[in-house]
Amino acid sequence: MRELLKLDRHYYSSTNDGAIAETVSRLKVAGQQILTRPGLLKTAILKFSLKALYLPDQRRILLDQEEPLLKHRWNEAHEIGHSIIPWHEGMMLGDNKQTLLPMCHEQMEAEANYVAGRLLFAGSRFQEEASSSPADLGRVRSLAKSYGNTATSTLWRYVEEAHPGRPMFALVSGHPHAFRREKDFDPLNPCRYYIRSPAFRERFGPRSAVELFQIVSGYCGAQQGGYIGKAEVVVADANNVPHTFRCETFFNRYQALSLGVWQESATSVSTGNGYKVA
Structure with a gap:
């Protein structure tokens, strides 16, 4: 895809100020100019947590070489998304009333993520394959390997597309156990990602x-790694009707992946503390 679009691909280092020797001007992230000269690259990367950049005036994609190789695939596909959506180029090169709105940046990122997902998960093929067996984390990890993508991106795609009509949710976080949490753990913002299937959004939106x-x-x-817990939990829907979800969590020593899959309505079950151990 990149070759067909005649896009250049280069790498930079988030730990080396001298990784780029040319001036990159007019680049915007969320409506803010971040680069006026190469010496500001490291500051910009740290401030905006940049993992990849697309320079529309140069038709160039820049990837952080410090990122794991598997993440390069998603980051590159995401930037390809920016390059093929016509209205993104104008928004990335200058401020206007739209670019200054957070919703505009969120829409751009969502559209680029959609393109990346369609590219890396072979269009509708992933949904068909993912829905052909029971929903669980083992299946997600297997699909990640077969498609050559990260477990996180595969989990995201799985929850959004596999088993249409079935409520599912996923959390990507640090280790959930209180003894294993990082020093900067924020109880008001405990997850890096919160993913919900369309059916979950519709029926359990307030959660x-x-x-x-x-x-x-x-x-x-x-536990320090591997599967760190499985349970049947009770979650109330938007009408406060309880439902049981089969949940499991896998910790890869970097982040925890949790998947909850709807099982049945549980009107006779008291929600209590919200879970019951299997």
Whole structure:
């Protein structure tokens, strides 16, 4: 795809100020100019947590070489998305009333992510394959390997597309157990990502990431890696009707991946503390 679009691909280092020897001007992230000369690259990367850049005036994609190779695939596909959506180029090169709105940046990122997902998960093929067997983390990890993508991006795609009509949610976080949490853990923002299937959004919309993280942390052990907990949990829908979800969490020593899959309505079950151990 990159070759067909005649896009250049280069790498920079988030740990080396001298990785780029040319001036990059007019580049914007969320409506803010971040680069006026190469010496500001490291500051910009740290401030905006940049993992990749697309320079529309140079038709060039820049990838952070410090990122794991598997993440290069997603980052590159994401930037290709920016390059093929016509209205993105104008928004990335200058401020106007639209670029200064957070919603504009969010829409651009969502559209670029959509393109990346369609490219890296072979269009509708992934949905068909993912829906052909029971929903669980083992299946997600297997699909990640077969498609050559990260477990996180595969989990995201899985929840959004596999088993249409079935409520599912996923959390990507640090270790959920209280003894294993990082020093900068924020109880009001405990998850890096909170992913919901369309059916979950429709029926369980009010449920927050904080609430679900508390449920997950209730069944997780303090193991240093691998599967750290499985449970059947109770989650109330938008009408306060309880439902059971089969949940499991896998910790890869870097982040925890939690998946909750709807099982049945549980009108006779008291929600209590929100979970029951399997």
